[in-house]
Amino acid sequence: MTWPRSTSWCRRPRVADFASARRVAARFGWPRASVEAARQGHINETYFVTSDTGPWVLQRVNRSVFADVDAVTANILAVCGHLHHELVPTPVATADGAWLVHDGDDVWRAFVRVPGAQPLTRPTSGTVEQAATLLGTFHARTADLDPDAVTETVPGFHDLGRRVEALRQVVEADPCGRVRTVTEEIDTVLDSAPLAGLAQELSHSAPRRVAHNDAKLDNVLFRHTTAVCLIDLDTVMPGARFWDVGDLLRSAATTGAEDAPAPETVVVEPGLYHAVLRGYRRGVSAGPVHSVELDALEVAGAIVTYEQAVRFLTDWLAGDLYYRTDRPGQNRDRARAQLRLFASMPRPSSRP
Numbered sequence: 001m002t003w004p005r006s007t008s009w010c011r012r013p014r015v016a017d018f019a020s021a022r023r024v025a026a027r028f029g030w031p032r033a034s035v036e037a038a039r040q041g042h043i044n045e046t047y048f049v050t051s052d053t054g055p056w057v058l059q060r061v062n063r064s065v066f067a068d069v070d071a072v073t074a075n076i077l078a079v080c081g082h083l084h085h086e087l088v089p090t091p092v093a094t095a096d097g098a099w100l101v102h103d104g105d106d107v108w109r110a111f112v113r114v115p116g117a118q119p120l121t122r123p124t125s126g127t128v129e130q131a132a133t134l135l136g137t138f139h140a141r142t143a144d145l146d147p148d149a150v151t152e153t154v155p156g157f158h159d160l161g162r163r164v165e166a167l168r169q170v171v172e173a174d175p176c177g178r179v180r181t182v183t184e185e186i187d188t189v190l191d192s193a194p195l196a197g198l199a200q201e202l203s204h205s206a207p208r209r210v211a212h213n214d215a216k217l218d219n220v221l222f223r224h225t226t227a228v229c230l231i232d233l234d235t236v237m238p239g240a241r242f243w244d245v246g247d248l249l250r251s252a253a254t255t256g257a258e259d260a261p262a263p264e265t266v267v268v269e270p271g272l273y274h275a276v277l278r279g280y281r282r283g284v285s286a287g288p289v290h291s292v293e294l295d296a297l298e299v300a301g302a303i304v305t306y307e308q309a310v311r312f313l314t315d316w317l318a319g320d321l322y323y324r325t326d327r328p329g330q331n332r333d334r335a336r337a338q339l340r341l342f343a344s345m346p347r348p349s350s351r352p
Helices: 020-029 069-082 123-141 160-173 181-191 195-205 242-252 270-286 291-316 329-342
Strands: 034-037 045-051 054-060 099-105 106-112 209-211 218-223 226-230 237-239
Touching: 020 034, 020 045, 020 054, 020 099, 045 209, 054 270, 069 329, 123 218, 123 226, 123 242, 123 270, 160 181, 181 291, 181 329, 195 291, 242 270, 242 291, 270 291
Parallel strands: none
Antiparallel strands: 034 045, 045 054, 054 106, 099 106, 209 237, 218 226
């Protein structure tokens, strides 16, 4: 990749576009609905819509990330249909049966909003165990769905070696003049680069399954303290399950915020960590499980936390192109927090 050398190229945070959201809501059959911006999600723009027919979720898909929106939609429909619209949100079609609304250069979609359900505000051992059981159940119930029934919409999504190489390239180009602000973080990431080889080894030896690929705690909805729905299915693709478990460990095994400006607060809490593994093993046991998949759990948290640190750091150096931000320096803070979490992640001493 060639990185342009211009500070003006660096992206600014995007503000909510209520006019477009209301216009698209009308095309879904909600002309007089109220629209509220959802303060969640790094990639797409999400709005909560309330109409006389019910509560809905409206999203503008980030096409710079998901170029083939039709393939992403087909994957979502395949998984939702296979699960009989259980465990996952229900997509909504327009009156003429379309799953997507094209509005200028933008593409929008809608889902039924799960009644009374919302993300956690603070994890506890009980709630993260619930989330992990839900993820394990999702894996168990999609085990008989042919991985070829879903498309790899983001090639190399979990190719950790490629992500490390992308970081090296953006460090060399330094398009926004930010390298000097994170030299210690860059050194830490590159010193741990051998972890990419372990990730590749596990990915090749584990069975190829349908996986969520973004199973962080924010993507689990709860009704009170019960996990009821796994959302954000854009990255459903063929892959290895341990990436999902690692992402849940990364996001659920700490009470520190992912973007905490004080990264020393972002450390693994053993009670939360073991609750995730306990819940996941219980949920996934309802379906076929390979020994390689269970063995991979011991390093899944460290691998995915490292991967996320690489991604946040790369995006900070590139000018905040991928992850949406709400304030200056947020991706830098995200990278620092993930590196602190990575340092505290349990892993066998024999592993990198």
